[in-house]
Amino acid sequence: MLKKLALAGALSVMTSGAWAACAYENTTPLKSLSAGFEAWKAVTDAMAECGNFQASLDQEFREKQPEAFAAKPALYQIGGVANSTMIPLLNAGTIRPLDDLVAKYGQHLAPNQLIKVDGKTYAIAMMVNLQHLMYREDILNDLGIEVPTTYAEMIEAAKKIKEAGVVDYPIGGTFKTGWNLGEEFINNYLGEGGEFFTDGNMPNINNEKGVAALEVMKALTEYMDPEYLVSDSTYVQQQFQQGKIAMANLWASRAAAMDDEAESQVVGKVVMAAAPMGSERPASSLWWDGVVFAANMTDEEAEAAFQVAMEGMDTEMVQANNDAAVWLIDGFTAGPLAKGAYETAQAGTAPYPGSGPMGIMHTVLGNGISDYLTGAKDAETTLSDIEAAYITAAKESGLVE
Amino acid sequence: MNFKTFAAFVGPSVIMMILFIAFPLASVLKQSFYNTKPIYETVEVESCSPGFPDQICVTEKKSVPKLDDEGNIIETTEFVGLQSYSNVLELERAWNAVKTDGLIALQSIDFWKALRFTLTFTLITLPLVLAGGLGIALMINNATSAIKGPVIFLSLLPFIITPVIGALSINWLFRGDGILTAFIEWYLGRDVSLFAQAWTIELLMMLYRVWHVAPFAGIVFYAGLQTVNTDALESAVIDGASRWQRLKYVVIPHLTPLIVFVSMIHLMDSYRVFEEVVGFSSQGYVISLQWLTYDFLVPDQAGNRSVSRASASAMITMIGIAILLVPLLRRTWNDHKGGH
Numbered sequence: 227m228l229k230k231l232a233l234a235g236a237l238s239v240m241t242s243g244a245w246a247a248c249a250y251e252n253t254t255p256l257k258s259l260s261a262g263f264e265a266w267k268a269v270t271d272a273m274a275e276c277g278n279f280q281a282s283l284d285q286e287f288r289e290k291q292p293e294a295f296a297a298k299p300a301l302y303q304i305g306g307v308a309n310s311t312m313i314p315l316l317n318a319g320t321i322r323p324l325d326d327l328v329a330k331y332g333q334h335l336a337p338n339q340l341i342k343v344d345g346k347t348y349a350i351a352m353m354v355n356l357q358h359l360m361y362r363e364d365i366l367n368d369l370g371i372e373v374p375t376t377y378a379e380m381i382e383a384a385k386k387i388k389e390a391g392v393v394d395y396p397i398g399g400t401f402k403t404g405w406n407l408g409e410e411f412i413n414n415y416l417g418e419g420g421e422f423f424t425d426g427n428m429p430n431i432n433n434e435k436g437v438a439a440l441e442v443m444k445a446l447t448e449y450m451d452p453e454y455l456v457s458d459s460t461y462v463q464q465q466f467q468q469g470k471i472a473m474a475n476l477w478a479s480r481a482a483a484m485d486d487e488a489e490s491q492v493v494g495k496v497v498m499a500a501a502p503m504g505s506e507r508p509a510s511s512l513w514w515d516g517v518v519f520a521a522n523m524t525d526e527e528a529e530a531a532f533q534v535a536m537e538g539m540d541t542e543m544v545q546a547n548n549d550a551a552v553w554l555i556d557g558f559t560a561g562p563l564a565k566g567a568y569e570t571a572q573a574g575t576a577p578y579p580g581s582g583p584m585g586i587m588h589t590v591l592g593n594g595i596s597d598y599l600t601g602a603k604d605a606e607t608t609l610s611d612i613e614a615a616y617i618t619a620a621k622e623s624g625l626v627e
Numbered sequence: 628m629n630f631k632t633f634a635a636f637v638g639p640s641v642i643m644m645i646l647f648i649a650f651p652l653a654s655v656l657k658q659s660f661y662n663t664k665p666i667y668e669t670v671e672v673e674s675c676s677p678g679f680p681d682q683i684c685v686t687e688k689k690s691v692p693k694l695d696d697e698g699n700i701i702e703t704t705e706f707v708g709l710q711s712y713s714n715v716l717e718l719e720r721a722w723n724a725v726k727t728d729g730l731i732a733l734q735s736i737d738f739w740k741a742l743r744f745t746l747t748f749t750l751i752t753l754p755l756v757l758a759g760g761l762g763i764a765l766m767i768n769n770a771t772s773a774i775k776g777p778v779i780f781l782s783l784l785p786f787i788i789t790p791v792i793g794a795l796s797i798n799w800l801f802r803g804d805g806i807l808t809a810f811i812e813w814y815l816g817r818d819v820s821l822f823a824q825a826w827t828i829e830l831l832m833m834l835y836r837v838w839h840v841a842p843f844a845g846i847v848f849y850a851g852l853q854t855v856n857t858d859a860l861e862s863a864v865i866d867g868a869s870r871w872q873r874l875k876y877v878v879i880p881h882l883t884p885l886i887v888f889v890s891m892i893h894l895m896d897s898y899r900v901f902e903e904v905v906g907f908s909s910q911g912y913v914i915s916l917q918w919l920t921y922d923f924l925v926p927d928q929a930g931n932r933s934v935s936r937a938s939a940s941a942m943i944t945m946i947g948i949a950i951l952l953v954p955l956l957r958r959t960w961n962d963h964k965g966g967h
Contacts, residue, residue, distance in 0.1 A: 314930030319698045342675040403911035452823035455911035571679040585929025596911035623931045624664030
């Protein structure tokens with residue numbers, strides 16, 4: 227019965243008032259493939275209002291996208307990507323330059339939304355995401371602690387919180403082995419002003435900046451749940467919601483969950499602030515999410531796809547989903563939840579340096595760093611082993627001679 | 628049976644085996660000796676991405692794969708011999724590590740670390756699965772016929788659960804302040820973190836595997852118990868043999884072929900331990916050979932994957948299983964020869 231009702235509801239949305247919210251009536255069958263988090267759901271729902279549109283929200287999208295876009299004709303007309311996931315599509319030439327379409331239908335787009343490579347626009351960004359400091363304002367106020375602006379201050383604060391014993395663990399961290407742990411190192415290394423590669427894509431992390439990044443990570447783990455190597459963003463979010471931790475560098479996209487009354491026991495108590503500063507920049511990296519369009523489709527399809535995407539990424543959608551993300555789209559009001567992301571970005575955070583070699587580097591970092599944190603290797607050995615693993619993989623991929 | 632009938636019976640399965648076993652195996656073997664990669668050229672590219680307040684544009688040298696006239700990436704395939712195998716095994720590095728710091732130093736090299744865990748896991752769970760299976764079989768066998776059905780059903784339940792789902796459930800029961808960890812903490816009166824060091828994770832993985840597989844062994848042994856010669860058992864009782872002696876001298880010898888069969892299946896399965904690593908997200912502490920193959924194969928965000936190394940690693944895993952099976956196969960072979 228419930229199923230039938232839902233189906234009937236879905237059908238009526240598709241047939242009746244559906245086009246009301248969309249200024250462009252779409253007659254070309256279109257499909258999109260993107261990640262499945264809240265912001266993509268909002269955007270693709272808004273696209274669906276134009277009709278003839280089917281969205282695949284899939285957390286494993288990155289494994290499907292390169293093949294699906296290389297097909298002739300492409301299996302999806304619209305793709306959702308981020309800094310790094312655009313690289314394989316761009317390298318294979320399976321996404322199209324959008325300058326004509328932007329001139330025709332995208333005059334309202336902010337310059338910030340146009341992702342350009344070699345002067346040509348290849349993607350339209352809709353939001354940014356980055357890791358920044360979230361902290362329990364009540365705890366810091368009670369203990370008379372200033373909001374930390376560097377990791378040294380954060381560790382100092384953690385010490386006081388631990389002594390006071392008000393939470394289980396003063397610090398939470400997305401230190402799960404693999405992608406999360408790699409990202410933490412990348413944030414810290416960027417914060418120290420490090421460069422990942424030298425000429426010829428050779429690795430360049432075994433230096434004092436790399437060691438400094440590792441040491442900061444290890445110092446933080448002493449104030450974390452000892453099971454940090456299995457804790458991902460969702461886990462840290464839950465630790466916050468259940469009042470078990472007091473501070474964490476967590477993704478901006480998780481900010482809204484802190485005030486979700488259905489899940490959170492700390493509504494209104496978690497405040498957003500800038501990511502801690504490294505020696506040169508904030509220890510964070512700036513990510514964008516946006517749409518790309520397949521090269522392997524007709525120009526008519528491309529026009530339709532672009533217009534549908536623009537309808538999905540319009541002011542109306544942003545106003546209805548203001549807190550779901552830090553939107554780049556006109557109409558976004560940056561509330562207190564977006565404060566941390568803005569301050570971090572304005573402090574000069576580097577964009578995530580997505581590239582072919584960086585893909586390999588991220589993987590080997592994610593696999594290799596736990597040996598240092600568990601004490602199996604010292605910092606220099608860890609970094610040189612990671613560099614060796616990088617070179618082996620990069621040679622196999624043809625990126626290093 | 629004439630040859631034509633024989634061929635008609637055997638043909639389909641031979642074709643299936645060639646298509647789904649021999650051909651993929653040959654293909655993996657070939658891929659482990661070759662390496663396919665795109666041809667890159669270095670170009671200077673300006674790329675712009677969102678920034679606050681203004682867009683951030685950087686100009687840098689990037690490696691971009693060359694495309695042919697039809698827009699496909701140009702790839703070259705070259706014969707690399709045993710290079711991929713040596714990249715997986717890292718023999719030279721392993722040898723140097725052993726020379727300076729002893730065997731324990733092998734733990735810093737992925738393959739040897741994975742091999743250590745895979746072997747311990749396989750060899751420790753084997754006797755536990757056999758003993759557990761025998762226990763379950765005896766329990767079912769001794770249950771009165773009224774409750775036999777439900778007992779069989781209940782003892783088979785763990786085996787029915789999808790391995791990854793089972794592993795995830797155990798993960799959630801024990802992770803952080805999961806129900807069972809909370810219980811242990813209450814019982815011991817102190818904080819317990821089961822996912823904070825390697826040995827507790829390994830222990831959980833082994834317990835999970837035994838819990839999952841023992842019912843299978845149990846049902847096989849139960850079938851075997853139905854054919855135990857009752858005369859022999861009765862005479863043993865008359866001779867004054869205790870329950871344990873009957874088990875040791877009558878039942879177990881009778882079950883030996885089944886024990887060998889279950890051992891072989893278990894060695895093959897547990898040498899490919901994978902679900903536990905994923906389900907417990909144990910990569911930071913322990914990895915297995917099969918996980919290593921998977922890790923080579925899965926593409927990173929920029930789309931790179933190490934197919935050659937994955938193939939080599941898969942072949943090495945297969946060789947490992949073959950070596951482990953040798954003693955059991957020899958035993959079966961000898962029995963077979965002795966029986967005729």
